[in-house]
Amino acid sequence: MNLFADLRALVVAELTAMTSEGALPPGLDFANVAVEPPRDPAHGDMATNAAMVLAKPAGLAPRAIADALAARLARDPRIKEAAVAGPGFLNLRLSDLVWQKIIHAALTQGADFGRSSLGAGRKVNVEFVSANPTGPMHVGHVRGAVVGDALSNLLAFSGHIVTREYYINDAGAQVDVLARSAYERYREANGLSPEIREGLYPGDYLIPVGEALKARFGDSLLNQPEEVWLMQIREIATELMMAEIRGDLAALGVRMDVYSSEKALYGTGQIESAINSLRDAGLIYEGVLEPPKGKTPEDWEPRIQTLFRSTAHGDDVDRPVMKSDGSWTYFAPDIAYHFDKVNRGFDELIDIFGADHAGYVKRMKAAVSALSGGRVPLDIKLIQLVKLYKNGEPFKMSKRAGTFVTLRDVVEQAGADVTRFMMLTRKNDVALDFDFAKVLEQSKDNPVFYVQYANARINSVLRKAAEAGIDVSDATLAAADLSILTHPAEIDMAQAIAEFPREIEIAARGNEPHRIAFYLYELASEFHGLWNKGNDETTLRFVQDDKATTQAKIALARATGVVISNGLAILGVKPVEEMR
RNA sequence: GGCCCCGUAGCUCAGGGGAUAGAGCGGCCGCCUCCUAAGCGGCAGGUCGAUGGUUCGAAUCCAUCCGGGGUCACCA
The missing domain is CATH 1.10.730.10 (Isoleucyl-tRNA Synthetase; Domain 1)
Incomplete structure (x- = not known):
């Protein structure tokens, strides 16, 4: 039960009755009528702004409406007193019985108390985490994971049908880097000294991957050219990293319903069909982009590319979907992925991104708007940074050396429950301080x-x-x-x-x-x-x-x-x- | 330079069209014969970044500006 909704329904019912009795002119819009607890409890248990909202369109004095409404509301057994105050607020004092019933409702409804039908069974897809499968999750992923998981719980509790989804970026250059890094660890497992060149992932977490590769291939891939091993090692290493990530998520208590693969979009015609869908809408063209405003990168040069006319859907500039060499940009499979989500019948999409992806928001919204004909809203939540502290001292992590604070580090030190709660003590678009000492205090x-x-x-x-x-x-x-x-x-x-x-x-x-x-x-x-x-x-x-x-x-x-x-x-x- | 986020008490932050703007920390003053004082109550502390606008009403919406942060062409 939602007392506030019940009382608002009562107020609207009385206003409707007043309309049919001629006390209010017909055709008034009650949408802005609110019933809320007043900020100052001295004013009463509940207040409505109905008289002030309706005064002007009705052509009546607010107090006149408020007085008439008050007399009607006072007849309801739940309302002990209805008093007009200030510029036309109607303050309601409720019977103790109302509050006693709330207690009764909480006890009888138990775990369902507070559940809402707000979502009316609408299907919502929440995409979150989507960390690259190139290593264990680090602290930067934790907040997004918690927010996504809690948001999913919240939406489910309020009557939505929720799908929690992880998009695996297993097709880009970063997984080739992973494979090369893993190959070096494979050489290491075979007694050779690894060459962790600049640009490779130096982390120790790849040592077991090297050993797994040795167990599988022995020394057969040593001294072989990259063409021989890259694809298989990429596949195996990605799989092992995803296993790691699933474990990390489990440690945080985060559950996913669906893992979607970027790689799986290639070679199936899905990217082509998504782009064609945009093309049919007249939103794909060959063109040359203007150089970025302000400071132009030194190596900027004009190129003819296949572009998505995202400006037609609110973006600032059009965006390339195909590189000048004819291969897809990262955006293209992402368009296809969101097209797939739209086609799976979701009524609403939510993406949870790190704040560094802020520049990506408009083009993604443009794509979904274009792909769904404006039918499916996409809400993107940007998660700001978490700053780690210990006893007030900033906690540094060095990605270069491959030593970073992992999700596991955080969970082991603070515990999953504490971590989760703390990650939700700020709204998502504000940076959050996380002090290991303080959260355990x-x-x-x-x-x-x-x-x-x-x-x-x-x-x-x-x-x-x-x-x-x-x-x-x-x-x-x-x-x-x-x-x-x-x-x-x-x-x-x-x-x-x-x-x-x-x-x-x-x-x-x-x-x-x-x-x-x-x-x-x-x-x-x-x-x-x-x-x-x-x-x-x-x-x-x-x-x-x-x-x-x-x-x-x-x-x-x-x-x-x-x-x-x-x-x-x-x-x-x-x-x-x-x-x- | 464009775009996004932030600017509210000394500090960290809620609120995001409604009446006299809130909490925690820090400061000051109180409360254990009593269900956990690991807590509670009170006091002090504010031009809600600035200016204009919309509105019966603006911290909240809009515009412009000022600070702080992020981000910015084939990367992912």
């Missing part, structure tokens, strides 16, 4: 700990009650008489719980999983506050002498726990039962 400075601590306290109180012989199963708690929960602090807690379904929808609408992390922090804060009020006001403690009272209070705690669990599940974080 057990204080409210650390949001992961703070949320987990709230959950641990809830479990502690459940254990205490159970030890006292009180039945605290969800079924029993749901059946408890919640009408004694009328203290403002308890109502506040229930209100925070009621926010959850709304927060899910807001986050899902904007593809913004970080909102859930922030929400959970606020929810935890509300709970810690309630907990501490119990120090002064013993009637606010959860465990009371009276069994029925205890069950009602525990129901509130448990409902909070349900929301924490559901929220953490979206982030892909396991709730902690007990702090140690």
Whole structure:
């Protein structure tokens, strides 16, 4: 249940009734009518801007509309009081029963509390990670992986059918480099000294690949020209790297539904057919691009290339799809890949890229717009850098020497749950600081700990009650008489719980999983506050002498726990039962 | 130079058409005979980068400008 949606429906229904009774002129658009909690709780539990939004188009004074609406809304049993305030806000105070019902709903719906039908079964493809299969995942990939995974969870929870997808760049020059690097390690495995030339991948992670190649080929590929071994070694090395990456993803708790291969697009006519589709739309032509604005690269020279008229779909310049030597650019298979996604029937595409791909956004959107006839929206989330620290000191990584901070390093030091939560404590387009010391700190400075601590306290109180012989199963708690929960602090807690379904929808609408992390922090804060009020006001403690009272209070705690669990599940974080 | 992101409290950041702009850290003052004080409450701290515009209403939308970062022709 979504209280906010229910109340908005009520307001719209009353406005509609007013229209049919002639109190409002016909044909008004209610789309901008909002029902939200006011920023200042002193104003009430809920407020609507209906009168102010409608005043002008209706040709009526806002207060006149507000007064009439207030009188109607006050007849609803959920509404205790409807008062007009300020320039025409209508503030609603809700009956305690409304909040008690929220607690009941959380207990009966359990893991489904907060679930939304917003997506209405729309099929969404989320492409993320898509790290080149040339080595283990490093820290730069972690954030995108977590955001993509959490976003997928969020969309699934809000009624979308989600496909999580990884695009393997296994066709470009970088996999040839991988193969050559692996060949050197193969020579090394055969007792020769490897020549890790400039431009090859120096990382130790290729040593086992060399050994695997030796096990497979013995010394038969030694002293052979590249033509003999390049293709097979490329294939084997890519496969081994992908196995590595799958393991990395598993360590982070990230699951993919589909792995798509760039290489598989070649030789099947898929690239040609995607480009032809653009050609049929008159968007492919032979031409020469202008030199880039500003500083022109020294070696710039005009070339005739096959170009995609991406400017017809919002891009700044047209983009080459074929090099002057007749081979495809990287963009071409990417167009084909997105064409494939469109053809697989997705209603919406989401790509999660590193911020260094910002320049790629417009052309990709142009391509999808052109390929789908504007039918399929593509949202691209750019993930900003993660800056690593240890005790406030920047953590450097040197790619040159082949020593970088890997995903495994991060997960081993911080743990998957902590890592995931921290990666969601900023919106994606802002850089994020990750301090290995700080994320493991057990204080409210650390949001992961703070949320987990709230959950641990809830479990502690459940254990205490159970030890006292009180039945605290969800079924029993749901059946408890919640009408004694009328203290403002308890109502506040229930209100925070009621926010959850709304927060899910807001986050899902904007593809913004970080909102859930922030929400959970606020929810935890509300709970810690309630907990501490119990120090002064013993009637606010959860465990009371009276069994029925205890069950009602525990129901509130448990409902909070349900929301924490559901929220953490979206982030892909396991709730902690007990702090140690 | 073009494009993208950012600019909100001393610091790190939420909010992103609605009423008196929020949180954490740091500072100051309080709260453990009591379910975990690993916590809570209070005080101090702001021209929401600037200027114009749209609007009943702008931190939020638009334009221009100023800072900071990223990125920029056959690479992937």
